[in-house]
Amino acid sequence: MEDYLQNLDVNQYFPMLVSGATNVLVAGLILIIGLFVANKVDRLICGIGAKYQKLDDTLFRFLGSLGKYVVLAFVAIAVLNRFGVQTASIVALLGAAGLAVGLALQGTLSNLAAGVMLLIFRPYKVGDFINAASQFGQVQQIDLFTTILQTFDNQQIIVPNSQIWGSQITNHSHHSVRGVDMRFGVAYKENTDQVRKVIDAVLAAHPHILKDPAPFVEVETLNNSSVDFLVRPFCQGEHYFNVLYSVPELVKKALDENGIEIPFPHRKLIIEKQD
Incomplete structure (x- = not known):
């Protein structure tokens, strides 16, 4: 009788244990491969920026991080889906949260978009004297959100990139x-x-x-x-x-x-x- 009960318990839970173990192994494999691919994407994009001197490292480091986290987001969804979690609602929730954050940070995002455009088209570079957004000075630093200028009387002026991209830019150092x-x-x-x-x-x-x-x-x-x-x-x-x-x-x-x-x-x- 005891042997029968033990066999009954094993037969009842064995498929569930096998299925759970399989899901854990597959999820772990997906996670390992996803992390490898995410890091590979990050290094690949950053490597493109480092390979060509005319490309800006700041932009490609940002794009590399962005690509890495996009891959990780898909990996997380695949892992959750493997365990039977309904990911459609999670994706919808993330989309709604992203929209809310985007509306709240629309000024910051406009600076980010302008910074990406400035780093891609490079109307000026560090060391140039420019006149933009009613400011004149030497470019000290170009970030994704701001451009830092130094005036002749040693003032530091931090200008949001959206103001520069939306106005006329005069680069006094473009021609030698x-x-x-x-x-x-x-x-x-x-x-x-x-x-x-x-x-x-x-x-x-x-x-x-x-x-x-x-x-x-x-x-x-x-x-x-x-x-x-x-x-x-x-x-x-x-x-x-x-x-x-x-x-x-x-x-x-x-x-x-x-x-x-x-x-x-x-x-x-x-x-x-x-x-």
């Missing part, structure tokens, strides 16, 4: 050679050829102004009280501000030395004596 626009006015009585010769001599003597391309010096506008010259010398990008702020003083001194008048606004007062 820059033209520096300046304007100088002289009196109408002055000889324009002589004025051009004086300005050309100043530009030729400047150590940072290039001979090729040659500087552009021409009359631009005939104003009410002055003849205005457009002066555009060319220089290497790193010397742009040196040329911009040194040439006007040198031109002023040269015009004074050659007796060339620089007009300024003045008012003539005529007093008539009445008898």
Whole structure:
């Protein structure tokens, strides 16, 4: 009788034990393979970013982590499904939670999307001088959410990427050679050829102004009280501000030395004596 009961218990629970053990083994196998594939995807995507110098490592590290967790999410669903858990409701719950989080963090997500676009299209890189979102400075760091600028007076400006991507971006460091626009006015009585010769001599003597391309010096506008010259010398990008702020003083001194008048606004007062 006891042997019968023992055999009965074994026969009753043996298929359940076999099924449970099989599910555990299969789930473990799925988990091991899933972890391997997830890490492989992460390393593969990060490796692409490291292989090509023009690609940004920050973006590919983010994409690698994103790919890894997407794979792990599918692995978790497969493991739960193996144990008979209805995953459809879990997927729907995760979708609803993702939508709620997305609506709550839509500003942050817009910065993230803009950061991804900036890292893909690379309108500027670290070290460039840019003018964007009404801010000007040298790019110190590009993150997925913000861009950090350093101004000439050593201020740190942190600009959300969505503001930069949604506005005009001027990259002053994109081209190695820059033209520096300046304007100088002289009196109408002055000889324009002589004025051009004086300005050309100043530009030729400047150590940072290039001979090729040659500087552009021409009359631009005939104003009410002055003849205005457009002066555009060319220089290497790193010397742009040196040329911009040194040439006007040198031109002023040269015009004074050659007796060339620089007009300024003045008012003539005529007093008539009445008898």
